[in-house]
Amino acid sequence: MTHSPLPPAAAARGESHEQEQFLAILSREEALARFEAALFPRRGTTQLRPLASALGAALAEDIVAPIDVPPFDRANVDGFAVRSADLASAGESLPATLSLNDETIACGTQPLLPVRPGTATPIATGGPVPRGADAIVMVEHTQPSDEADGIEIRRAANPGQFVSYAGSDIARGEMLLRAGTLIGSREIGMLAACGIAAVPVARRPRVAILSTGDELVPPGETLRPAAIYDVNGAIVAAAVAENGGEPDFLGAFPDEEVALETAMRDALASHDMLILSGGTSKGAGDVSHRIVPRLGSPGILAHGVALKPGKPLCLAVCDGKPVVILPGFPTSAMFTFHDMIAPVLRRMAGLPPRAEHSVEATVPVRIGSELGRTEFVMASLVEGADGLVAYPTGKGSGAITSFAQADGFLRIEALADHLPAGSRAKVTLFTPELRVPDLVLIGSHCVGLDRVVAPLAAKGLLVRTLAVGSLGGLAAARRGECDLAPIHLFDEKTGTYNEPFLAPGLELVRGWRRMQGIVHRPGDRRFEDRSAEEAVAAALADPDCLMVNRNQGAGTRILIDRLLGAARPDGYFNQPKSHNAVAAAVAQRRADWGIAIAPVAEAAGLAFIPLIEEHYDFALVTARRERPGVIAFLEALASPESAAALREAGFAKA
Ligand SMILES: Nc1nc2c(c(=O)[nH]1)N[C@H]1C(S)=C(S)[C@@H](COP(=O)(O)OP(=O)(O)OC[C@H]3O[C@@H](n4cnc5c(N)ncnc54)[C@H](O)[C@@H]3O)O[C@H]1N2
Ligand code: MOO
Numbered sequence: 001m002t003h004s005p006l007p008p009a010a011a012a013r014g015e016s017h018e019q020e021q022f023l024a025i026l027s028r029e030e031a032l033a034r035f036e037a038a039l040f041p042r043r044g045t046t047q048l049r050p051l052a053s054a055l056g057a058a059l060a061e062d063i064v065a066p067i068d069v070p071p072f073d074r075a076n077v078d079g080f081a082v083r084s085a086d087l088a089s090a091g092e093s094l095p096a097t098l099s100l101n102d103e104t105i106a107c108g109t110q111p112l113l114p115v116r117p118g119t120a121t122p123i124a125t126g127g128p129v130p131r132g133a134d135a136i137v138m139v140e141h142t143q144p145s146d147e148a149d150g151i152e153i154r155r156a157a158n159p160g161q162f163v164s165y166a167g168s169d170i171a172r173g174e175m176l177l178r179a180g181t182l183i184g185s186r187e188i189g190m191l192a193a194c195g196i197a198a199v200p201v202a203r204r205p206r207v208a209i210l211s212t213g214d215e216l217v218p219p220g221e222t223l224r225p226a227a228i229y230d231v232n233g234a235i236v237a238a239a240v241a242e243n244g245g246e247p248d249f250l251g252a253f254p255d256e257e258v259a260l261e262t263a264m265r266d267a268l269a270s271h272d273m274l275i276l277s278g279g280t281s282k283g284a285g286d287v288s289h290r291i292v293p294r295l296g297s298p299g300i301l302a303h304g305v306a307l308k309p310g311k312p313l314c315l316a317v318c319d320g321k322p323v324v325i326l327p328g329f330p331t332s333a334m335f336t337f338h339d340m341i342a343p344v345l346r347r348m349a350g351l352p353p354r355a356e357h358s359v360e361a362t363v364p365v366r367i368g369s370e371l372g373r374t375e376f377v378m379a380s381l382v383e384g385a386d387g388l389v390a391y392p393t394g395k396g397s398g399a400i401t402s403f404a405q406a407d408g409f410l411r412i413e414a415l416a417d418h419l420p421a422g423s424r425a426k427v428t429l430f431t432p433e434l435r436v437p438d439l440v441l442i443g444s445h446c447v448g449l450d451r452v453v454a455p456l457a458a459k460g461l462l463v464r465t466l467a468v469g470s471l472g473g474l475a476a477a478r479r480g481e482c483d484l485a486p487i488h489l490f491d492e493k494t495g496t497y498n499e500p501f502l503a504p505g506l507e508l509v510r511g512w513r514r515m516q517g518i519v520h521r522p523g524d525r526r527f528e529d530r531s532a533e534e535a536v537a538a539a540l541a542d543p544d545c546l547m548v549n550r551n552q553g554a555g556t557r558i559l560i561d562r563l564l565g566a567a568r569p570d571g572y573f574n575q576p577k578s579h580n581a582v583a584a585a586v587a588q589r590r591a592d593w594g595i596a597i598a599p600v601a602e603a604a605g606l607a608f609i610p611l612i613e614e615h616y617d618f619a620l621v622t623a624r625r626e627r628p629g630v631i632a633f634l635e636a637l638a639s640p641e642s643a644a645a646l647r648e649a650g651f652a653k654a
Contacts, residue, residue, distance in 0.1 A: 024304060027414075028374055031302035031315055032340055038301055038317040044350055045203040051191055054183045057201035058244055058350040063176045068167035069193045073129040076162040080120040080142060080151060081105070081133035084159045095152040097145045105130060120151060129163055136162035170194060180352045182244075202350025204246040208267035209236050212260065212278040212288055213328060216252035225588075231330045231400055232277040236337060243342045244349030245273070255279055257287040264291055268321060272348065275341070278328035280312040288325050292316045295323060306414055308375040310336035322348075331402040335376060335409075357429045358408070361390035364481060367419045369412040377419075378406035379427055380466060382440045385480035390427050391442070391466050407434060437464035439629030442482035443473020446616050447599065448512055449486060451645040456632050463629070470501075471553060477619050478503050483630045485619040486511065488555045497615035509618040509634065510654035512646050514597040516556060518609040519586050527593060532611045536563050539593055547571035548582050548591035555614060556595050563595075563611075580604075599650030615654065 026034070046060040075081065082098065090096035098120040101113045105123040111130035115121050120137070121130050129136070135157040142151045170176065176190055183201070191199060216230040217223055230252045237247035250267055253260050268274050279286035280303070293299040296318030303314040309332035314325035324341055326333040343353060361381055369375045379390035393406045408429040412419050419425065438461040441449065445467035453463045465486075468476065473485030491500040499508055518535050520527040526538045526545060539545045547569050550557040554577070564572075571591050576582060582594040583604035601608040618637075624630055636642050643653045 025306050025311070026302045026304065028305055028307045028340070031305045031313070032343075034301040035315045035317070035322070035340070035344060038298060039320075039322060039344060040347060042320070042348070044348065046200050047203050048198045049201045050198050051188055051196065054188065054191075054199050054201060055185070056241075056244075057183050057199075057204065059177055059179050059181045059183060059187075060200040060202045060350055062179050063191070063196070063199065065170045065172055065174045065176045065194050066196070067170075067194055068172045069170035070164055070166060070168070072166050074164045074166075075105075075123045075125055075127045075129055075136045076164055077136055077138045078125050079123065079136050079138040079162070081115055081123045081127075081130050082120045082135055082137055082153075082157060083115060083117055083133060084135040084157045084161070086117060087135075087137070087153055087155070087157045090153050090156050092154050095143075095145075095154045097147065097150050097152050099147070100149045100151065101130075134159045134163070138162070180350060182351060202244075204244060205272040205345060205348045206270075207240045207245040207247050207273045207275060207345070208271040209233060209240065209247055209249045210260075210263060210267065210274070210276045211252040212255055212276055213252065214254045216278075218252065232326065232328070232333045235330065235334055236275055236277060236326065239334065239337050239342065240275070240345065243345045243354075244351045245345050255285045255287050257291065260287055261291045261294070264288070264295060264323075268295055268318060268323065271321075273321060273345070274323045275326065275337075276324070277326040277333045280314045280325040280327055289314050292318065292323055292325070295319075296321070305336075305340075306373045307336070307339075308370055308373040310339070311373065313340065315340070330400045331378070334403045335378075339376070355432065357432050357434075358426050359388055359429065359434060360424055361388035361410075361427050362386070363410070363419055363423045363425050364389050364391065364421060364476065364479060366421045367392055367412065369416055369418050371417045372414055374414045375412040376409045377412060378402045378409050380405060380464065381407045381427060381434060381436065382442075382464060382466075382481055383436050388427075388436075389479075389481045390425060391468075391481075393466075406430070435462055437462045437629075439463045439484075439627075439633055440482040441465045441473075441484050441486055441618075442468055442476040443485035443487050443619075444470045444616070446486065446488075446514065446651075448514070448616065448646050448649055448651045451649055452636055452642045453633065454645070455636050455639075455641065456629070459632070461629055461632060463633075469553065470555065474501060474503070474506075474619055477506055477621050480621060480623065483621060483624045483627060484509065484633065485621075486616065487619055488514075488614050488616045490555050490558050490614070492558070498617045498619070502619055505622055506619045507622050509620045509637070511615070511617045511637070512651040512653050513613040514599070514616055514651055515610050515612075516559060516595055516597050516614050517601070517611045518593055519583055519596045519601040519604075519606040520593045520609075521586060521589075522605070522607045524592065524607070527607065527609065530609065532563070532609050535593070535609055540564075540567050540569055543570070545569070545593070546591045547574075548585040548594035549573070549575045550582065550595065551575045551577045559612065560595050597650075602650060613652070616651075617654070 087096050101119050101121040103113050105111050105127035107126040115130050115132035137157055142153050145152045211230045211233040215227050217227045219229050233249050237249045240247040276288050279288055300316045305313045312327045313336045316323040326336055378393045380393045381388050393402050408427045410425040410427050456463050470487040470489045476482045477485040487498050489501045494500055527535045549572050579596040579600040582596045583600050585591040587604045598608055
């Protein structure tokens with residue numbers, strides 16, 4: 001990441017600023033058109049692949065059935081092959097008696113004797129129907145007759161009864177599978193039934209994937225300070241495989257031009273496509289886009305697209321091979337991959353374009369948007385009182401969950417600067433079918449909640465929790481967009497939690513309590529062995545002592561302001577939005593104290609001075625009380641198992 005402006009001293013010396021701007025931002029459509037024009041049409045390579053390894057490949061040619069399936073008229077039941085005409089007048093009081101031919105047709109046995117009028121041949125399920133027979137009678141509908149070698153049948157048989165005729169499943173000459181079909185287990189079954197041992201498939205494009213950035217650590221290793229795990233390597237590799245490519249993840253590389261150029265050249269020589277991520281901005285340390293033009297012509301076709309997320313996307317073609325630099329932010333990388341790269345990869349892999357599925361939904365809140373960029377907003381869908389409601393999952397392009405927890409996305413045109421609350425929008429789904437959640441909780445999130453809903457998920461219920469804060473949750477509950485709103489709101493007037501905030505149509509369901517307190521690093525003498533009041537007094541007395549606050553509107557913030565009175569100590573304006581962020585700031589020495597809940601303090605290895613128990617309850621939408629998901633939740637909440645799980649996680653059941 002090198003968007004760093006020059007330090008003031010360098011600027012004062014008049015040194016030039018190395019940050020180039022995105023000079024030629026293209027529209028999404030123009031960028032895609034240039035990319036595709038430089039790549040297509042192209043000759044794909046076809047290979048004959050044995051059936052056993054054809055799974056996931058795309059058929060390169062139409063396949064016509066070479067034989068009939070079944071290849072002969074086949075018995076569908078265990079019983080006797082008969083002539084239906086012999087049984088035309090058979091009934092309860094008038095049994096037909098047939099004599100048995102001297103053979104038994106097992107599976108794989110070629111019949112030798114015809115079934116002549118007045119006779120029957122024993123046959124197994126799957127056996128070929130003998131000449132003369134036109135129906136099968138189930139063994140349980142027959143009785144041995146008094147005569148030796150004969151059977152009695154007391155019901156008529158329709159012609160063709162329990163017979164599968166040759167070619168009735170697949171007829172010789174029929175179009176079995178079309179070119180472009182993705183081969184799955186069902187397709188493999190059809191091919192095997194026709195005796196086809198190998199199929200022509202488009203050779204999967206081999207895609208080399210590189211992550212770039214000095215800060216990246218592979219999952220599985222220990223994080224060093226200021227480092228993060230490489231997310232893009234894993235998601236791009238998976239998304240390549242999902243779209244017909246053969247991913248080859250080559251690792252994360254530091255922003256070192258010489259080494260990176262060698263890696264990129266080697267990768268391109270041995271693969272059909274190269275995808276990098278990170279460092280696409282035009283900063284001094286962002287080197288990959290400087291290397292791309294040296295790899296072949298025509299080189300870079302688009303660098304900077306009026307798209308959000310995804311502005312810094314870089315698209316290039318080097319001597320016929322696509323080279324792509326995805327933005328570093330994981331949601332930007334994933335979104336641009338799916339929107340702009342997957343269509344090209346699928347075409348190279350011989351796959352048809354992905355079918356687009358969408359639904360109409362109401363947007364419950366105003367969504368701001370950047371003028372001049374087509375903006376795609378990831379959204380989570382829930383069932384409201386009047387149809388689907390699309391909640392933006394937006395935690396920004398840098399958040400992995402923005403994309404991963406969304407059902408789809410909606411589009412805000414480049415010329416709009418926002419989408420008003422209450423708008424109707426088309427939501428393009430990530431999966432062909434939308435599964436609406438069985439239980440929706442919108443409001444404040446608590447790790448205890450995960451424990452309580454865990455058994456519901458294990459029972460197959462789809463539970464969706466959207467963290468929008470207590471007040472956002474109450475608003476959603478009033479609009480009937482959720483079943484329950486988890487809240488923890490302190491009412492100063494009454495000195496109680498939650499109850500005073502309920503609107504008509506909502507009722508309170510008691511949840512649990514969370515001890516809140518001062519968190520500090522163990523061994524900090526300013527706080528050790530003091531009461532909360534003494535600790536705050538000690539913090540205020542030390543000018544070097546830095547606090548971390550909470551956001552306006554948080555229940556914890558009210559508590560902090562009451563503790564501080566008129567004091568505004570250093571760090572007061574550092575106002576993160578969660579208990580975890582407070583604990584991380586103190587643990588990493590970016591602050592010395594703050595207020596968080598006990599389980600979070602414990603998980604971060606911090607010392608804790610208890611202050612007050614916060615009540616975490618649920619505003620239940622009364623009209624939704626009888627829904628199966630709600631009933632299951634209320635049962636789970638009341639169960640001894642959830643009480644035990646909450647205790648174990650550090651919470652006290654209300
Ligand atoms: N002054 C400006 N700053 C930024 C601009 C801008 O126009 N002017 N654009 C922003 C936009 S939009 C995006 S998107 C990002 C993308 O920048 P880069 O593509 O150069 O990516 P980096 O700077 O390398 O990284 C951004 C971010 O993502 C993290 N990252 C990178 N690779 C990975 C990976 N493999 N796995 C997980 N996370 C990764 C990286 O650590 C950074 O946090 O720039 C904005 N800034
Ligand atoms: O384009 Mo960036 O992807 O806005 O976040």
